[in-house]
Each structure stands twice: as structure tokens, then as C-alpha cells.
Amino acid sequence: MLEAAKGYDPLLKRPLSIFRYNDGIIQFLYRIRGKGTKCISELRKDDVVQLLGPLGNCYPQPSGDFIVLAGGIGIASVFSLFEKYPGRAYVYCGSRNCEELLMLEDIKRLAKEVCVTTDDGSVCRAGLITEPFREFIESAAFSNNPLPIYACGPNPMLQVLSTIISDKKLECHVSLEEVMACGVGACLGCVCKTKSGYSRICKEGPVFKIEDIVWD
Amino acid sequence: MGLEKKNGVSKSGAGKPNLSVQIGGLKLKNPVMTASGTFGYGEEYAEFIDLNRLGAIVVKGLSPLPRQGNPVPRIIETPSGMLNAIGLQNIGVRAFISEKMPFLRQFNTPVIVNFFGDNVCEFEQAAEELSSTNGIHGLEMNISCPNKQAGWSVFGTDPKIMNEVVTAVRKKTNLPLIVKLSPNVTSIATMAKVAEDSGADAISLINTLTGMVIDVRSRKPVLANKIGGLSGPAVRPIAVRMVWEACRAVKIPVIGLGGIMETDDALEFIIAGASGIQIGTANFINPLATIQIIEGIENFMIDEGIGDINELIGSIRA
Numbered sequence: 001m002l003e004a005a006k007g008y009d010p011l012l013k014r015p016l017s018i019f020r021y022n023d024g025i026i027q028f029l030y031r032i033r034g035k036g037t038k039c040i041s042e043l044r045k046d047d048v049v050q051l052l053g054p055l056g057n058c059y060p061q062p063s064g065d066f067i068v069l070a071g072g073i074g075i076a077s078v079f080s081l082f083e084k085y086p087g088r089a090y091v092y093c094g095s096r097n098c099e100e101l102l103m104l105e106d107i108k109r110l111a112k113e114v115c116v117t118t119d120d121g122s123v124c125r126a127g128l129i130t131e132p133f134r135e136f137i138e139s140a141a142f143s144n145n146p147l148p149i150y151a152c153g154p155n156p157m158l159q160v161l162s163t164i165i166s167d168k169k170l171e172c173h174v175s176l177e178e179v180m181a182c183g184v185g186a187c188l189g190c191v192c193k194t195k196s197g198y199s200r201i202c203k204e205g206p207v208f209k210i211e212d213i214v215w216d
Numbered sequence: 217m218g219l220e221k222k223n224g225v226s227k228s229g230a231g232k233p234n235l236s237v238q239i240g241g242l243k244l245k246n247p248v249m250t251a252s253g254t255f256g257y258g259e260e261y262a263e264f265i266d267l268n269r270l271g272a273i274v275v276k277g278l279s280p281l282p283r284q285g286n287p288v289p290r291i292i293e294t295p296s297g298m299l300n301a302i303g304l305q306n307i308g309v310r311a312f313i314s315e316k317m318p319f320l321r322q323f324n325t326p327v328i329v330n331f332f333g334d335n336v337c338e339f340e341q342a343a344e345e346l347s348s349t350n351g352i353h354g355l356e357m358n359i360s361c362p363n364k365q366a367g368w369s370v371f372g373t374d375p376k377i378m379n380e381v382v383t384a385v386r387k388k389t390n391l392p393l394i395v396k397l398s399p400n401v402t403s404i405a406t407m408a409k410v411a412e413d414s415g416a417d418a419i420s421l422i423n424t425l426t427g428m429v430i431d432v433r434s435r436k437p438v439l440a441n442k443i444g445g446l447s448g449p450a451v452r453p454i455a456v457r458m459v460w461e462a463c464r465a466v467k468i469p470v471i472g473l474g475g476i477m478e479t480d481d482a483l484e485f486i487i488a489g490a491s492g493i494q495i496g497t498a499n500f501i502n503p504l505a506t507i508q509i510i511e512g513i514e515n516f517m518i519d520e521g522i523g524d525i526n527e528l529i530g531s532i533r534a
């Protein structure tokens with residue numbers, strides 16, 4: 001949870017994934033969405049900000065190769081996996097347009113294979129990333145050698161993912177988002193529906209096994 | 217002896233001021249408590265602060281049976297505040313007693329349990345079960361939560377119904393009973409008096425103010441529950457005014473809350489007449505808020521030469 005501003009407007013801290021962590025330096029990769037992220041973008045060198053974290057869980061360690069499905073800024077949450085396990089990720093990365101396609105060169109360098117789509121077709125294949133992803137999952141090559149899947153992106157994308165893999169016994173973890181106030185499990189604001197009732201995304205998550213999630 | 221001030225309190229800290237207060241038979245080491253629903257069951261903040269330093273811990277509202285709460289979105293930020301419609305999600309009285317009380321008993325800080333029910337009978341049931349539990353020092357009745365749809369807010373907004381439910385609960389408990397008032401009423405003084413006359417040992421106020429945010433593009437309310445409760449610094453002037461009015465209406469102790477972010481905010485309530493204060497939304501923004509405010513009050517007293525917090529309570533000047 002990163003402080004958006006001094007003073008009380010914006011009031012709440014904003015949840016951001018740790019994009020990178022190296023030698024005591026934390027990096028964030030974020031999209032300016034509203035007031036809070038706008039304020040964060042106006043920070044300058046030597047400004048002091050409050051950070052509450054790290055909070056919540058993270059993706060489990062893959063034992064071998066793995067697949068990443070990332071939609072939009074969801075790439076921020078999975079990127080560190082590429083750096084930690086270079087040459088092992090099959091990356092499916094979707095974005096609205098080429099401006100919002102971030103870190104592509106680094107991803108290409110670190111991944112085993114990369115497939116990119118943009119909604120408007122401004123670069124790479126046009127359409128939703130879930131389509132080429134589906135083709136891969138349904139291919140004979142994949143069936144013979146199933147891999148764990150890690151995903152982060154908008155809920156509609158994750159829902160499509162859940163139907164694509166629903167009849168396959170695959171290990172699949174997704175990182176969820178919800179508006180947050182406390183970030184530590186106290187306010188019960190950030191819940192998602194799971195098979196055992198509501199879970200707090202900031203505390204029990206943000207990473208959940210996809211089979212535990214109940215989609216509305 | 218140039219540093220000495222009245223009551224023997226000095227800037228050198230030779231004599232520490234007395235911060236302890238008495239609230240409806242409950243002795244607190246300082247007036248600073250947590251506000252229900254903003255501090256979980258205590259555990260959530262134990263890694264940030266020493267819970268032993270708090271005046272009291274007020275836990276998330278409990279009902280006799282567990283509650284799922286509302287769908288999301290449950291929160292939305294507003295100018296200098298936030299709206300919430302959690303929908304009173306809680307683990308239920310029984311699970312609280314077996315799963316959360318063992319943790320809370322480790323601290324030498326009184327535990328005040330906030331509770332509610334859908335009807336008088338549920339209120340009585342919760343009060344009875346909680347009162348027979350070791351380690352619970354006080355009860356706070358939430359008769360004011362604006363999160364529930366149809367009919368829920370009546371407990372705290374209708375004097376007759378409020379009298380009925382408080383009188384019923386009073387008969388079921390010997391623990392100090394705090395009635396938490398809703399600000400969504402025409403006359404807070406009237407409601408404060410009703411609580412006192414119905415047997416409350418203290419009152420706390422304010423709970424959240426009912427509010428709404430609409431997304432103009434989709435033309436839909438942003439919260440899944442449509443309406444929610446407003447908290448945070450935006451509500452503070454309203455809360456201070458209401459606490460001041462309530463203090464003039466009753467003889468029982470008053471606990472003030474609503475938008476307290478830092479020491480001076482807390483002092484406003486105390487000067488208006490509050491014997492205790494609660495910190496809510498501020499915990500989300502600064503998990504150290506409670507501790508910093510305890511220290512801030514102490515420093516203010518040293519600076520002002522006040523030896524006992526009771527001299528400050530209700531010391532508002534014309």
C-alpha cells in the first residue's frame with residue numbers, strides 16, 4: 001500500500017504490486033487510473049513516501065517451465081517471475097493498444113516464448129489474449145506436457161481463463177484486485193467470493209488457486 | 217524550578233500527566249480506543265503496534281450468527297473520506313469467543329466487544345453470551361449501522377425502538393454497556409438522553425453518516441449496496457458538534473469519534489466533553505495513529521501544564 005499524497009485527499013493508500021526488488025530498491029509499474037495514481041506519478045526524486053508492506057502472499061515457485069497470462073497492467077504483478085526464472089516462461093500478454101504494452105523488450109529477453117495481442121491490433125496480433133492462449137492450452141503439445149499457469153489482469157480475462165481450463169486438471173494461480181482501504185485484513189473491504197465464503201484479497205491473497213474462486 | 221508548571225507537571229517529564237479515565241465503571245489507562253470495524257479483531261494490527269498501550273480495543277461488530285456481508289465494491293473513496301458498505305460481515309459470537317479471545321486475553325488492555333442483531337432477541341442473545349465470557353470488559357451496542365437495507369437503521373433512529381432494545385440488553389448484562397449512536401437523526405441530544413434513560417453506562421458517537429456515490433458514465437451507484445457509511449476527516453466537524461451536544465444532554469460518559477486523524481483532532485473531542493475517543497479510518501492510513509495520538513495527548517498536557525486529563529475533558533470555553 002503506497003501513500004498517494006500528504007494530507008487527506010486522496011486519503012487512502014493505493015495497492016500496488018512490487019514490480020521489481022533489487023538491492024534495497026523497490027520499483028513499481030503502474031497505470032494512471034484516477035486521482036491516487038495521478039498523485040503518485042507527480043512524485044519527484046528525493047520525495048519521501050510512506051509504504052505499508054510487503055503485504056499478502058505471492059505466486060508459488062514453479063518447479064519447471066510455466067505459463068503467464070497477463071492483461072494490461074497485470075504485467076506488473078508477474079514480471080518478477082520472468083527475472084527470477086529466466087528462460088522458463090511462456091508469456092501471453094494482452095493490452096489495449098501499443099502505448100499500454102509495457103516492458104515488451106525485457107519480456108522477450110527473459111521469456112521462453114512470447115505471444116502478444118492488442119485489442120485494436122496496433123501492434124502484434126489483434127484481439128484478446130485469451131484466444132491465442134486458448135489455442136495453446138488446447139494444443140496437443142500442451143496436453144502432452146501441461147504446465148502451471150499464473151495470471152493477472154482484469155476480472156473478465158480471468159473468468160475466460162477459468163472456463164478455458166475448467167475441464168482440465170491444471171495448476172492455476174490468479175492474482176485478484178479489489179478496491180482496498182487498510183491492506184492488512186482489518187476493514188473487510190477487499191473481499192472476493194471463494195468456495196469457503198468471502199476471503200480478503202489483501203490478506204489471504206492476492207494470489208488464489210483459480211478453482212477456489214467463485215465468479216459472479 | 218522554572219520548568220515547573222501547575223500540578224507538578226514539568227517539561228522535563230519529571231511527573232508524567234495522568235491519562236487514565238473512567239468510562240462507565242471501566243478504568244482505561246488512556247482515553248484512546250480503536251473504533252469497531254477498523255481494527256479487525258486486534259490481530260491485524262499487532263505486528264505494527266503494541267496493543268498493550270491502547271486504552272481499549274473495540275473489535276469488529278459481532279452478531280449471534282456469522283454474516284457474509286455485502287458483495288463488492290464495498291468501499292469507495294470520497295473527498296477526505298470513504299464510504300463503506302461492508303454489510304456487517306463477521307465470524308459470529310461463538311467463533312469470536314473460541315478463536316479470537318485467546319489472542320486478545322494476552323494483553324493487559326480491556327476488550328470492548330461491539331455487537332448487533334437483526335432484532336431485540338438477537339441483541340439479547342449476543343449480550344448474554346458475551347457477558348459470560350472471560351476477558352471481555354465491556355460491550356458496545358451498534359444500534360446505528362447504516363449498512364443494512366430496509367428497516368435496519370430504525371434501532372438507532374427511532375427513540376421508542378432504541379429504548380426497547382437498550383432496556384432489553386441492559387437486563388442481560390452486568391458489563392459496562394456503551395450505546396453507539398447513529399448520527400443519522402434529527403436530534404442527537406434526544407437520542408443520547410434515551411440511551412441514558414434506558415440504562416446505558418456510556419454512549420459513543422458518531423457511527424458513519426449515510427452517503428452515496430454515483431458513477432456518471434454508467435449512471436449506477438458505485439457501491440454494490442448502493443448506499444454506504446461515510447467516515448474519515450470529512451465527517452469530523454459534524455462529529456465534534458454532535459459530541460458537544462450529547463455531552464450537554466447526558467450525565468454518563470461520552471466517547472467521541474469520527475474523523476480523528478491526529479492529536480489535535482482527538483483533543484477537540486475531549487475538550488468538547490468526551491471522556492474517551494476512538495480512532496477508526498485513521499488506522500487504515502496510518503497504522504501507528506493510535507499510539508501517536510496517545511503520545512500526542514501526553515505531550516500536549518505537558519506543554520499546557522495539565523496534570524490530569526480529567527481537567528481537560530469538557531473544558532471548552534465560551
Ligand SMILES: Cc1cc2nc3c(=O)[nH]c(=O)nc-3n(C[C@H](O)[C@H](O)[C@H](O)COP(=O)(O)OP(=O)(O)OC[C@H]3O[C@@H](n4cnc5c(N)ncnc54)[C@H](O)[C@@H]3O)c2cc1C
Nearest residue numbers: 014015016017029030031033034035036037076177178179
Ligand atoms: C493487490 C493489487 C495490486 C495492484 N497492483 C497494481 C500495479 O502494480 N500497477 C497498477 O497500475 N495498478 C495496480 N493495482 C490497481 C491499483 O491499485 C488501482 O489502479 C489504483 O488503486 C487506482 O487508484 P486511483 O486513485 O488512481 O483511481 P481511483 O480514482 O481510486 O479509481 C479510478 C477507477 O478505478 C477503480 N479502482 C480503484 N481501485 C481499484 C482496484 N484496486 N481494482 C480495480 N479497480 C479499482 C475505481 O472504482 C474507479 O472506477 C493493484 C491493485 C491491487 C488490489
Ligand SMILES: Cc1cc2nc3c(=O)[nH]c(=O)nc-3n(C[C@H](O)[C@H](O)[C@H](O)COP(=O)(O)O)c2cc1C
Nearest residue numbers: 251252253277300358422423447448474475496497
Ligand atoms: C470499514 C468500516 C467498518 C465499520 N464497521 C463497524 C461495525 O462493525 N460496527 C460499528 O459500530 N461501527 C463500524 N464502523 C464505524 C466506525 O467504528 C466509526 O464509527 C466511523 O468510521 C467513524 O469514525 P472514523 O471517521 O474515525 O472512522 C465501521 C467503519 C468503517 C470505515
Ligand code: FES
Nearest residue numbers: 183185188190202
Ligand atoms: S483492504 Fe482492508 S481487508 Fe483488505
